[in-house]
Amino acid sequence: MPTAVSLFTGCGGSDSGLIDAGFDVLMANDITSYAKDLYNANLPETDYVLGDVAGVKAFPKADLLVGCYPCQGFSMGGVRDPNRKINYLYREFDRALRQVRPKAFIVENVAGMTRSGHLHLLRNQLIRFRSAGYRVEHKLLSAIDYGVPQERTRLFFVGIRSDLGQRYQFPEPTHSINLVDGTISCPTIRDAIGDLPLWPEGEYDTQPFHWYYLSRNRWRGWNEQARTVVANSRHVGLHPVSPPLERVHTDEWRFKYDGPARRLSYRETARLQGFKRDLQFPDTAGLKFKYQVVGNAVPPPLFRAVASALPNIW
Numbered sequence: 001m002p003t004a005v006s007l008f009t010g011c012g013g014s015d016s017g018l019i020d021a022g023f024d025v026l027m028a029n030d031i032t033s034y035a036k037d038l039y040n041a042n043l044p045e046t047d048y049v050l051g052d053v054a055g056v057k058a059f060p061k062a063d064l065l066v067g068c069y070p071c072q073g074f075s076m077g078g079v080r081d082p083n084r085k086i087n088y089l090y091r092e093f094d095r096a097l098r099q100v101r102p103k104a105f106i107v108e109n110v111a112g113m114t115r116s117g118h119l120h121l122l123r124n125q126l127i128r129f130r131s132a133g134y135r136v137e138h139k140l141l142s143a144i145d146y147g148v149p150q151e152r153t154r155l156f157f158v159g160i161r162s163d164l165g166q167r168y169q170f171p172e173p174t175h176s177i178n179l180v181d182g183t184i185s186c187p188t189i190r191d192a193i194g195d196l197p198l199w200p201e202g203e204y205d206t207q208p209f210h211w212y213y214l215s216r217n218r219w220r221g222w223n224e225q226a227r228t229v230v231a232n233s234r235h236v237g238l239h240p241v242s243p244p245l246e247r248v249h250t251d252e253w254r255f256k257y258d259g260p261a262r263r264l265s266y267r268e269t270a271r272l273q274g275f276k277r278d279l280q281f282p283d284t285a286g287l288k289f290k291y292q293v294v295g296n297a298v299p300p301p302l303f304r305a306v307a308s309a310l311p312n313i314w
């Protein structure tokens, strides 16, 4: 079984995909304690080190290194300041890469890194990874194309150590759009959450729908795919049981009719990210953290597809 070290591990979206692809995760690291709690409740085999990655001085030897550094600085929905310190955590990944010297690495980040103001950061990363001795490919991938019932586009870098003489090819979509009738052969919101209770008390954010919430269409129907699952519970999309929204003006939406409305629950967002259906949520933190770690995660089926496409270099 090939081995992996995982950095910026979060609650284990990427690692669940890795494990499904046949990897043994030797070590994981993250600074958020609830991310570790959720991970340990579901993937207890991994040695999960809690703390700032900068404090991890030695990493175990492994075949694969994985890292999904934080994305607030690049996120389409977050603060887009290219000078923020958080945008430079890739240097920690680079440090681990040079120490571990794995046969391959995978990095995931938000699509915002391909925006013009951030291109220098994208180039810096490519230069660093190449100078560390890797042949690197990068591509934006859409989670829907790999069977995740959610609109979510993410940037992936995959590198293979140059001495192995191999080049990585990104996987072809497994769930595509039918160009004749426009249908998508991807699971729907109903497939993902249709069996869950309609009003799971205590599992969803009940804050009012303020003007910012109603500045865009947060609703999707049962037979559609969900909007991007976000980490901030206040901004999470509406459950399809809620009345649909209609546009009033630019950046102003309202409910089409009166009726009870609610956000998706944290458990539903995990399903829409493609986590296993019986994911366990320990009660060591409140709603906010449950939504946060799930919204930050890489959809496991997407990460599994990327890891499974690595050539057999083990």
Ligand SMILES: C[S@@+](CC[C@H](N)C(=O)[O-])C[C@H]1O[C@@H](n2cnc3c(N)ncnc32)[C@H](O)[C@@H]1O
Binding pocket: 008, 009, 010, 011, 012, 013, 014, 015, 029, 030, 031, 032, 035, 051, 052, 053, 054, 067, 068, 069, 070, 071, 089, 293, 296, 297, 298, 299
């Ligand atoms: C995009 S999320 C990772 C998601 C994860 N790969 C998954 O699939 O669940 C980025 C993670 O980086 C972590 N992080 C931020 N700063 C860190 C630091 N200095 N050291 C370690 N982890 C850090 C955050 O807590 C967050 O969980």
